[in-house]
Amino acid sequence: MNEDQKSLILKSSSHFPPPPGVKLSYGTAGFRADASILQSTVYRVGILAALRSLKTQCVIGLMITASHNKVTDNGVKIADPSGGMLSQDWEPFSDQLANEPDPQSLVSLIEEFVKKERIPFNGKHPAEVLLGRDTRPSGESLLEAAKQGISAVVGAVAHDMGILTTPQLHWMVRARNKGLKATESDYFEQLLSSFRCLMNLIPDRGTSNETEDKLIVDGANGVGGEKLEVIKEKLNELDIEVRNSGKEGGVLNEGVGADFVQKEKVVPHGFGSNHAGIRCASLDGDADRLVYFLVPPNNCSKIDLVDGDKILSLFAVFIKEQLSILEEDTKGSNNYKARLGAVQTAYANGASTYYLRHLGLEVALAPTGVKFLHEKAAQYDIGIYFEANGHGTILFSERFLSWLEDKNQELSSTHEGSEQKKAALRLLAVSKLINQAVGDALSGLLLVETILRHMGWSIHQWNALYQDLPSRQLKVKVGDRTAVVTANAETVAVKPPGIQEAINVETAKYPNGRSFIRPSGTEDVVRVYAEASTQEAADKLANSVAELVDRFLGFRSS
Ligand SMILES: CC(=O)N[C@H]1[C@@H](OP(=O)(O)O)O[C@H](CO)[C@@H](O)[C@@H]1O
C-alpha cells in the first residue's frame, strides 16, 4: 500500500466513525443492526469488498439487507466470487475492520492485513464490486456509504445494480465471474427458459392431474413480491397471485413473510378463510427463503406448514426419479452412478431425516448457517441442502454436469425422444433453473411448481410425503449467550458443564423426544428446539429445557 492509498483511507474514514460502545460481529448473515448505527459498518464493508476483489482478482458482491428482520434494521454482507458467502477466514478481519474506532489504527490494520494476505495492489484487474439492496428505506443512504468505502481503495469500481433480492445479486456475481451474461434481465431469462424447458418435459398422463392451478404468494412486503410481479408478467403457464407485494402499504416483515409463517405457524396478514385449501407460499424480506402453507378450512389462524424440509424432500424425490431413469440405460457406453446427498441442520424435523434416509439418500448434518450447509452439499455430485426455515438450493458438481452434457449428446444420437433423454434434459434444466450460488425463493418456487405438475400432485399430496413430528422453538434471553458452546453440528451442548446431561434427563421423559440448545448467530438469545410425539409433549419439553437454560445461564441478581 503506498502513501496515497493510506492517506485516501485516512481521509475518507474520518467521515465514518463507528458508533461508540457498539461492537458488531460478522455472523451467519453478515453484519446486522438498527439501520441508524450502520453507516460506518457499511462503509468499512465497502473497503473489505474492494480488498476481497483485489485478493481474488474477481468481481465481488455487497448486499445491503436485513432479510426477515424488522424494517428499521438493516445489514450488509459480501458475496464471494463463486456467488457464495464470504470465506470464513476473512470474518475475523471483518470484525476488526468494523469495530476499529481510530482512523490511523484502521489504516495500520488494513496495511497489515494486505501484507499478510499478499493482496496485489497492482494486479491485472482493479477491484470491482456489484452493489445491491432490498426495499428498506435506509438502503439508499447505506448504499452511499458502501460506495464511499469502495472508492477509498484506489482504482476500485462500484456498480450499483439497484434494488434486488439477495439471491439475484449472488447469481450476478457468480455469472460475471464465469464470464456469462449477468444483468437482471439475464437472470429472469435463465429462470424462465429453464422453467419452460421443464414444463415442456412434463409427462402426458392422458388424464388431468391433481395440481390445482392457483398459487397465492405472500411477498413479505419486500423485494421478492416486486420481482415476482415481473416474473408473473412473463409467465402464462402459472396462475400466480401476489399478496403483500409492498404496494398495498403493508410494512416489511410485519405479520408477513416466510420467517413469520414458519416460526409462528399462523396465516400471514392478507390471507384468510377464503384461501382455505389453496396452495400458498411465503417469501422472506430479501427472498432467499421460501415456505409453502395451507390455510385449513375450519381453524383459520393456524396453518399447515410445508417447510424447507419438505421442499428438500420434493426435490429429492424428483431428482432421484430422473437419476433412476438414466441408470436404466445400461446399454450406453457412458454410465455413471451419481452421489445424491441431502444436507440439513439440527432444526430439520426428525420425520424428514427419516424419510430422506428411506428414500436412499445420504443425509449429512451441518451447523446452522447456509455457509456450512453449502460447503457440505458441494461434496456430492448433486447435493440438496435446506434449512427448515426454507433457505436452500441444489448444487451440481462440475464433474457431474459435464458427464450429463456428454450423456445428453450420446442420447441425442441413439435415444432421441426416449425417457432417458428426457431425464437428462430435465436434470440439465434444473441445474439452470435453481440458483446454485445461494438459496433463492423465486427460482425455488418455479422448481416446486414444475415438480408438482410433473408428479401430478396437489399440495396435500406433497405434504403427505411424511408427517412432521410436533415441534416447538423458544428463545431465552441470557446474560451471555456465548457461554453456550456446542458440538456435533449443534446437537450437543458441551458448555456450560452439566447442562447437556440435564437436557438428556428431560428428553428421556418423552417418546420420540429430541431437544437441543444453541446461541443464535443473529439475535442476542439462546434458542431452544424440542420435538416429540405430541404437540403437548414438544411444548413441555421445550419449556423445561428453556428453564434449564435460564437456571444455568439466566440473569443473576447479584
Ligand atoms: C433457527 C433459525 O431459523 N435460525 C436462522 C437464523 O440464525 P440464528 O443463528 O438461529 O439466529 O438466521 C440465519 C440467517 O438468516 C439462518 O441461517 C438460520 O437458519
Ligand SMILES: [Mg+2]
Ligand atoms: Mg433472507
